[in-house]
Amino acid sequence: MLKIALGQMDVIPGRPDLNTKKMLDMIHQARTQQADIIVFPEMAIPGYLIGDMWEQQSFIRDCEAFGQDIIAAAAGICVIFGNVAVDWEKRGDDGRPRKYNACFVAQNGKLVPDHRFPYPFRIKTLHPNYREFDDTRHFYSLRKLALDLKQDTESLLLPVTIKVSGKEYHLGCIICEDGWNDDYTVDPIAALAANGPVDLYINISSSPFTLGKNNKRNRVFSSQARDTATPLIYVNTVGGQNNGKTVYTFDGFSTVYNCAGEIITYCPPFREKLEYIELDPENGGLNHIPVAAADDNNISSMYQAISYGINKFLSTINMKKVVIGASGGIDSAVSAALYAKILGPENVLLVNMPSKYNSQTTKDLAAQLAANLRCLYTVIPIQEAVDLTISQISQTAVVCPANKKTHHLNITPFITENIQARDRSSRLLAGIAATFGGGFTCNANKSELTVGYSTLYGDQAGFLATLADLWKHQVYQLAGYLNSCIYEEEVIPQATIDIVPSAELSPDQAVDEGKGDPIIYPYHDYLFRSFIEYWHKATPEDILTWYQEGSLEEKLGCEAGIVSRLFPSPKEFITDLERWWNLYAGMGLAKRIQSPPVLAVSRRAYGFDHREAQNGSYYTRAYNNLKAKILSTC
Amino acid sequence: MLKIALGQMDVIPGRPDLNTKKMLDMIHQARTQQADIIVFPEMAIPGYLIGDMWEQQSFIRDCEAFGQDIIAAAAGICVIFGNVAVDWEKRGDDGRPRKYNACFVAQNGKLVPDHRFPYPFRIKTLHPNYREFDDTRHFYSLRKLALDLKQDTESLLLPVTIKVSGKEYHLGCIICEDGWNDDYTVDPIAALAANGPVDLYINISSSPFTLGKNNKRNRVFSSQARDTATPLIYVNTVGGQNNGKTVYTFDGFSTVYNCAGEIITYCPPFREKLEYIELDPENGGLNHIPVAAADDNNISSMYQAISYGINKFLSTINMKKVVIGASGGIDSAVSAALYAKILGPENVLLVNMPSKYNSQTTKDLAAQLAANLRCLYTVIPIQEAVDLTISQISQTAVVCPANKKTHHLNITPFITENIQARDRSSRLLAGIAATFGGGFTCNANKSELTVGYSTLYGDQAGFLATLADLWKHQVYQLAGYLNSCIYEEEVIPQATIDIVPSAELSPDQAVDEGKGDPIIYPYHDYLFRSFIEYWHKATPEDILTWYQEGSLEEKLGCEAGIVSRLFPSPKEFITDLERWWNLYAGMGLAKRIQSPPVLAVSRRAYGFDHREAQNGSYYTRAYNNLKAKILSTC
Structure with missing residues (x-):
């Protein structure tokens, strides 16, 4: 039986001093509660969204030093936490000392080593580089390390073995995106399982809130636990972080899944919480009564x-x-x-x-x-x-x-x-x-x-x-x-x-x-949304194609009948479309460059999340051909 | 003997239609001049800095279609150009259709194939992700492809063989950053040489201007030509491109190096130019009289x-x-x-x-x-x-x-x-x-x-x-x-x-x-510069360390004696330092978020080039200790 503390902490970005202090407090509390393990989020010490502060050597040395304090505090308890790890002897792709987005596992005042791996910490395998994320800008991934070592990435994904009350436990430690591998050619969970046994997966994250994302996370992580028949603990940060132009919230929602993929406990969203769970890897956490996940959409x-x-x-x-x-x-x-x-x-x-x-x-x-x-x-x-x-x-x-x-x-x-x-x-x-x-x-x-x-x-x-x-x-x-x-x-x-x-x-x-306004919200809200929020961003070519196919309202998700009501003819439809498209890529963009920070809640917010160049509007050849065809026949 | 046209074109970002038209014109001109090869820059068709337009499927289809026009025009001349290449069957790390930053070599109306490589185009190996660059956000690198294929990256760097007047030539085609491999664990030029023979290296680039960068480029590329004893042709774009917050110029400065690493011709900076060079790979271009490179610093x-x-x-x-x-x-x-x-x-x-x-x-x-x-x-x-x-x-x-x-x-x-x-x-x-x-x-x-x-x-x-x-x-x-x-x-x-x-x-x-102003420019200009432009960004910890060591003026590059003249005591020095550091990370940053686009000339400009989070100022533990020590002893 393991008593595990989930340290869903409010990480203050760029403040290793404050974060370390909080972690030491939480470690002390967890020890008092006789927890065997305490888990903190990804980048718990430095914070995650800190821009190019990663290029300040004094800052990363500072993070390392505070990390040593946490390691030293891992007495009588196993502490798992995220921090930047620096290999001062090697260089990253930008030529600076190589930095890893790392997961540290500390016990008895020191890191748990693994002679099969070049470092006494675990390295993030999958680096998100979409939306607001810039991982590759700053960190060296396990994939790149694998290339350098001329090894398979998979072979480097090794469980960490800790000993609690004389018994060994094998932990599959991954970091945030490593659990979202659908789009990648590497599957860290599967690799860990293959290199197992794994008694428990631990995903430490710094995952910003997006409306409905936690619902999806529960589906994804739950199936990982079920597929591997292994419990999974997810610890995410709470708090606010920003990238200058875009401001993010972190909802926490740290969750424990049993080996059947059922949720057996979770921390409340948007609240700092030190939550405990008693988990027996031998029964996969099946002795707990599953709870329903809160809907976040x-x-x-x-x-x-x-x-x-x-x-x-x-x-x-x-x-x-x-x-x-x-x-x-x-x-x-x-x-x-x-x-x-x-x-x-x-x-x-x-x-x-x-x-x-x-x-x-x-x-x-x-x-x-x-x-x-x-x-x-x-x-x-x-x-x-x-x-x-x-x-x-x-x-x-x-x-x-x-x-x-x-x-x-x-x-x-x-x-x-x-x-x-x-x-x-x-x-x-x-x-x-x-x-x-x-x-x-x-x-x-x-x-x-x-x-x-x-x-x-x-x-x-x-x-x-x-x-x-x-x-x-x-x-x-x-x-x-x-x-x-x-x-x-x-x-x-x-x-x-x-x-x-x-x-x-x-x-x-x-x-x-x-x-009032020239924007007809019941239609334009949905049209504009397709320009920025759609997975494949819509352009006039898509819009006009859908219009011609008669599928536009369905594709946009606006009310049926509104398009023909607003635009009696294709010409009027096209004039409206081009008017707004020109503004979107023209004056609208020029103004966004100087707008205040945007508080993000959607799957794609303006600012650093949706990067834009001020190049004016563009119409593809296919659009121009389709437009000519439509206008010539009406 | 090869007659090669360097198509130093003004690439309009986000305008495949205009760029293709210009390329077709230049191809026509070069053919009229009986050139054997014409070389266009990286991403000549779409442009390079176009933000997240890469997520518009209609746009990338459009770029592909215009690329086909260029390939079709490669009659009687070999056309080498940069464009986005899409593998619609595979996914990039973001889950969208996989895009490569690619170099196309076309002859006789079609791409020059290579049965040893999975695609009929060459893929950028090294992706810059520092400063204003976001390559990994959008493109899949040759390194990732190598991982997927379970092959060495080096083994995939194969010369392209073309035939001109019945004679075979082996071209080592690389893209921009591939020629700047100092900080990477892969050396594309060396790999191509090992997989050679290579008669001629061709680096197609979209490389923004930075004061003094061309001087450095000449040193780097010249030594590549010398080390491999092979001529090298560098073709860069001219024009203006931007990332919203930061505006860049592209200086062109397309250059030809002979096999001794000497410059034998170059295009004027900041000017569209179709330049010709007659190069005999057999004598490595040594028959030309070397020219001196223009200083750009x-x-x-x-x-x-x-x-x-x-x-x-x-x-x-x-x-x-x-x-x-x-x-x-x-x-x-x-x-x-x-x-x-x-x-x-x-x-x-x-x-x-x-x-x-x-x-x-x-x-x-x-x-x-x-x-x-x-x-x-x-x-x-x-x-x-x-x-x-x-x-x-x-x-x-x-x-x-x-x-x-x-x-x-x-x-x-x-x-x-x-x-x-x-x-x-x-x-x-x-x-x-x-x-x-x-x-x-x-x-x-x-x-x-x-x-x-x-x-x-x-x-x-x-x-x-x-x-x-x-x-x-x-x-x-x-x-x-x-x-x-x-x-x-x-x-x-x-x-x-x-x-x-x-x-x-x-x-x-x-x-x-x-x-007048509270900023004492002869000192603060240099202090501030160290915060943003230094390779390892300076923080108060570095500044105070240098101050204590007596090396501050030398480290900052300001006039000798100014520091003690301005600040009679360490206390005054520290007060001034903290005042500006707090403003830099505080109100200064808040204002920069809403500033107009910045025209970049330095090695680090504000905006997208130097990414910042609004987190307030931070002082490392080492700084606080040093400060306490200094203040207690004075």
């Missing part, structure tokens, strides 16, 4: 991730107060409800900044929102400043030194719209936030961000783009959830939910006349 | 790269006019001189935006600059708007709904400084640029960007951060070069060069009193 999970992510990011940047531009619309209302819950309404200042285009309706809704949430509130009109800007720009003479001639600049209505948006954010909110002692939020959603339907240095500014990984329809869902399940009252006024979404920057966007 | 090269980069980026985003906030200071003056040369002064509008803190001195200098450059010019004061902002923020009551109490927000002098900066950029320049039909530039330099000594949505805003990869002392060098070598007259007023650098945002920054 629902609005509650999305709310939890966003709320947790905001919380963690605020502590990372040490921010305790925020200012929110409250327009009376849905995005700022959801933002306000989220932050008020996290920081307390007394630390959230809502600012309504009307111009002459803002309706009484939305002004009242902003005030109502503040009252409902009990947030601090003020109104600062922008019309005077906007008028001053317009007159300064249009009335000042521009002089040409070549001929001494002067001329004036002409301001169009479109330019006036952007002047208003920038006036609000850059002139007022930034200054107000500084006086208030906090930051101001960016309330842009993913639909807007996709096509740049927002103003740079205007409503696209802020310290964090909280909702920028939610399509507009998800923002509405979240609004409903906040009212019904979090606040359990209508804090976000129903009229804010019901009103037409509008920027109210011109007479063409008058909400009381039912006029 | 000097101010002229830096100017060329920046000027070319601006030009290319402007065409990418189709921008023909720019607005520049002209303060009378050095950064905006250099920016103005650069853009006026590129776009013509009639397309450059300089705007001076004085507040009450701006001196007559700098106002006059801004006007003088405009007159010297013959740019369009205007003056728009900001004091009225700034006063309005301050009064609106400080005089509007904030209401607390909980107790109905009201309070006011308090504006500090520091906040007023930022209000001015944002007023200039977000309120005025952005609006003026829109009316002028262009964008406005960001003139921030690398020293400012490092520590966030600039205002977000203020002077850190713009469509391109043109100077953001230059330390302040390099901006001065560039100013001198522009005056003396480009304009050959004092377009940037000498007083702008001589005056103390200052933001002029408060009485503490009065230039006429000699007051």
Whole structure:
């Protein structure tokens, strides 16, 4: 019988000092509880998303030294933990000292050796290099080591043998992606099994949250346990980490599967927890009653991730107060409800900044929102400043030194719209936030961000783009959830939910006349989603092919009949498609480059997760041919 | 004798249609000139830096189809070119259809096959994953293929045999990084030689410019030719490509080395060129008179790269006019001189935006600059708007709904400084640029960007951060070069060069009193450089160690004696060090996340080249110990 502690810790990225301290505390607790083994996540000491800090030699030496502290603390208990391992004698592909993403197994104050392997630690075999991951940039994989040693990778995947109460146990230690081998030509679990026996698999991870990912993980890991008839322990970190442009949450959800693949215990998501399980490898953990896994593909999970992510990011940047531009619309209302819950309404200042285009309706809704949430509130009109800007720009003479001639600049209505948006954010909110002692939020959603339907240095500014990984329809869902399940009252006024979404920057966007955004969310949300979130990213060629086949609505997942209702002819359909595609690859992208960090919840978020080059839009030859064919026949 | 055409083409990233058209033109020209072989760069068809467009299946199908056009055009000439190669039956590590970064050799309308290799094209062996490179994210390397085939990588590096005028030639085709194998455990050139004979090495590249990189390349490639006693042809692309946050130039500099490692011809940098060389592999190209390589580690090269980069980026985003906030200071003056040369002064509008803190001195200098450059010019004061902002923020009551109490927000002098900066950029320049039909530039330099000594949505805003990869002392060098070598007259007023650098945002920054920036450039430029550009990035631990050893000035490359002059005591030294380190990892980083694209010239530029997580500053245990020791003994 093994008593195992799952150290689902909140790893602070780039803080080996704090992480080591926490690990020492947890080791002490686990020892007190007479645990035989304690398992910490991947990269528990340095953290995982730390950018190019890996190139600081002093930092990696520091991680090594803290790792020694943990090894020394492994007395009377076996400690399994993730850290960077450095081979100072060898070089990585970048020529720097070679670093491994490693799993350390320590007992009796030292690492458990294995004479069949060149190092006294285990090395990550599979390196993720998709989405936000950059493993190969920094670490040398077991696959590369195998190549150098002229051995099969599989032959290097050896179980670690520890002795507990005089009995030997063979542990199959893998790291995160090693358990997600579907797409790779190496299967670490199978290799370990072949080199076994293995009494217990241990997967230490640093796996960011994505909506629905834990459901999938349970399917994948559960079948690994079942197929090998061996229990599997998964320990993941909690906390917040980021890659600059994109902010991730880590949900933990550390889980123990018995040898039948059933879940016998798991840690709650998004919460630091030292969980214990008594596991007898001889009966494969079958003596425990299986528990049902929590579903993580629902609005509650999305709310939890966003709320947790905001919380963690605020502590990372040490921010305790925020200012929110409250327009009376849905995005700022959801933002306000989220932050008020996290920081307390007394630390959230809502600012309504009307111009002459803002309706009484939305002004009242902003005030109502503040009252409902009990947030601090003020109104600062922008019309005077906007008028001053317009007159300064249009009335000042521009002089040409070549001929001494002067001329004036002409301001169009479109330019006036952007002047208003920038006036609000850059002139007022930034200054107000500084006086208030906090930051101001960016309330842009993913639909807007996709096509740049927002103003740079205007409503696209802020310290964090909280909702920028939610399509507009998800923002509405979240609004409903906040009212019904979090606040359990209508804090976000129903009229804010019901009103037409509008920027109210011109007479063409008058909400009381039912006029609003050019984005038709029930269709465009789904169209845009296909550009970024689809496994094979959709392009106009795919869209037009599906349109012609009549499968578009099904492929996009939008409501049936909407396409023909919106676009009576193929020409109108194509014009709309090209308009948004050009914006997606054009101004939308240019604006995203300068957007605030995006809080990620989806399978593909903007920023470091979805990497983009500013090259303009492109239409394939097949698209152009199909388009010509369709237009010629209609 | 082989007549070889070097197709140093301007590859447009993400535009297979345009690139293919250009290649077909060049093939036609080369055939007319009776060339036997034409060589195009790596990824000549798709371009290289295209972000995650590689996940668009329609795009890679399109690249394949255009590749077929090139293969079909290989009649009467052998065509060697780079393109993506797709194995639709196999998967890459991300589970998508497997993509190779490949070199195609086509003759007689088809690819030259090799029964010893699984594909009719050659595969890149070494994948760069440092700096801006992401090869492993998208492509499957020859090393991975070798692992899968359970073969040595070396055994798969086989020369390609072509027949010209009845005679066989064995070509050692490699791709870019394959020629930079110093840090890898595989040496593609040596492997090809071992599997030879090889008559000629051909390295097709897509290698971004870095100051001094071509000098190094000549050393490396020249020794490869010499060591193997075989001529080597290097063909690189020209043009501009970007990764969103960072903009790169490609200098071409395609070069031919004879078997003694001497350069026998090269294409001019930064210029599209179809160059011919007659090479007899039998005499190893020794019949040509060697030429001297152009040095690329000097101010002229830096100017060329920046000027070319601006030009290319402007065409990418189709921008023909720019607005520049002209303060009378050095950064905006250099920016103005650069853009006026590129776009013509009639397309450059300089705007001076004085507040009450701006001196007559700098106002006059801004006007003088405009007159010297013959740019369009205007003056728009900001004091009225700034006063309005301050009064609106400080005089509007904030209401607390909980107790109905009201309070006011308090504006500090520091906040007023930022209000001015944002007023200039977000309120005025952005609006003026829109009316002028262009964008406005960001003139921030690398020293400012490092520590966030600039205002977000203020002077850190713009469509391109043109100077953001230059330390302040390099901006001065560039100013001198522009005056003396480009304009050959004092377009940037000498007083702008001589005056103390200052933001002029408060009485503490009065230039006429000699007051200016808190950054002491002759020291901090070099300190900051060590944080980002050093191969092993320096941290306070390294800096303090060097300080204590007395080797700091030498290690940083700054002037001798400056450290003790600036910091009489270790305490002052440490305070200064920690101040800037905290800003570098704190507000500086937060601002960089939202900065405009950075035009890269150095060995490490901000953005995608130097990846950062917003985790706050960290001091290693060794630093803290050393600091305590130093402070206790002084």
